[in-house]
Amino acid sequence: MAWFKRTKKGIQTATEDKKDVPKGLWYKSPTGKIVDSEELEQNFYVSPEDGYHVRIGSKEYFEILFDNNKFKELDKGLTSKDPLTFTDTKKYTERLKAAQDKTGLKDAVRTAVGKSMGEDLVIACMDFSFIGGSMGSVVGEKIARAADYSLKNKIPLLIISKSGGARMMEAALSLMQLAKTSVKLAQLAEAKIPYISLCTDPTTGGTTASFAMLGDINISEPGALVAFAGPRVVRDTTGKELPEGFQTAEFLLEHGFLDFISHRRNLKDKVNLYLDLVLNRPLRNKVAS
């Protein structure tokens, strides 16, 4: 039989036998531009041709914002419980386990303190890859503790939101994290410690209805989706076609909810420029915008 003659029809390889292409050799942006992943990394994970800001996680943001990627992670060990013994198509405990295995993360936020342009900064950065960046008790607690750390040590706080909203599997416990995180931000505000909210793609639901919109400045990246009810929900509820650019960072800027949009390349400069200005410190770096 000729080697090219196929006796069986269709694809026969079982899923588990399929070979993964080494992950991320190339990246394809939504407009179809293809970029070498190493080049992408060097360009702050922004597709150089069309300026598309690729979704990245805490690992990458820490790398971008902390000097020499040096930082101390806070409350590393916190993990979720399953207080409601919640089950949808899958048990919550299993879902957590699967997410942990897949991402190597403990939950949907990592908090850390380190130097950014030589000055201390506390960063809480959400990870969308962990159950859609959903906020449950762990996310709430870690953000609260990060704020406490800021408060105690008088260090500015940056929260990088990237979330689908509150975590349904913890129901009302998740909902109350909106209030819990807000309490901490109120205490931080009382102590006059600057808090910057960076809304990245996507920032939706419970995060927008709490800490993401409460910064001394709220900033975002080009093209990021920032919304309370996501576009699909709005479309389905209202039955209306949504205008072009609805709920993008640019839309929010126009409607008065963001202070500015920054290319990821300038993020570190701009965050630190703001801090120097508002704290009336000598400028560490001039920004080229």
Added chain:
Amino acid sequence: MEYLEFELPIKELQEQYEKACQIGEESDVDVTNTCKQIEKKLNETKKDIYKNLTPWQRVQLSRHPDRPYTMDYINALCGDSFLELHGDRNFKDDKAMVGGLGKIGDQSYMFVGQQKGFNTKTRQYRNFGMANPEGYRKALRLMRSAEKFNVPVVCFVDTPGAYPGLEAEERGQGEAIARNIIEMTRLKVPIIVVIIGEGASGGALGIGVGDRVLMLENTWYSVISPESCSSILWRSWEFKEQAAEALKLTASDMKKQKLIDLIVKEPLGGAHSDRPGTFKSVANAIEKEYKVLKDLSPKDLVEKRMEKYSEMGVFKG
């Protein structure tokens, strides 16, 4: 360079001067003397004209198309250190009202001001410097943020008025201005207000309450523009010159009435004839005023400010 009607003699001499210099360059005729003569005459004419400006002429200068606007001042004063901040956190980012943080020397300031455009397109974009309620709310948000972090506030006033639009009324133009005025009377950081162009009524005062209110020499500040005043009281737009006279709206008139604190001199020929010179005197004035204000406690600051405004008004009995 554009010339106003009363500046035409200057334009003529300037042209003569340039022509003479050109002849000198292109031919062997010695024109040094002629040039000097014309230059002398030019300077005398300038001095003559600008020394005796009528109120209406000052109004015209305050609206001169080449006059620097808020962002020109901010960029000149702060250079690279300016970080523009946007939005009222409520409805819209008003393009007629700009603001942000920047440094003059080593000191951070929160800047707020109305912004006009410099050509048809940008004038529309900036709504001719007429802010909507969201503009005033944006200004207040920034001032409150400045108060929180103990950063002094500088307001640049340059507006033909708050925008008199349908939607502006729906969203509470009056409330927005009122809120700004009351909050500015009790803001716990120094506020320095500089009238850099037009100071029209509530639209101006909505960012115009301060510890020190400075007016550039060729600006006006009053309860109404001379044109509107003429149309209301004379029932015709034709009496704007008289109205400008009657309203006592120039910097020196305002100073005499003790409604402002200081006049900042402009270069001969107005702010636009020597922009760097204008920026420098404004920067110096702000720094000088801040130096005095920064040593006052928040309590004293607010008390003095309240006292100052309480004393305004003239009456019998």
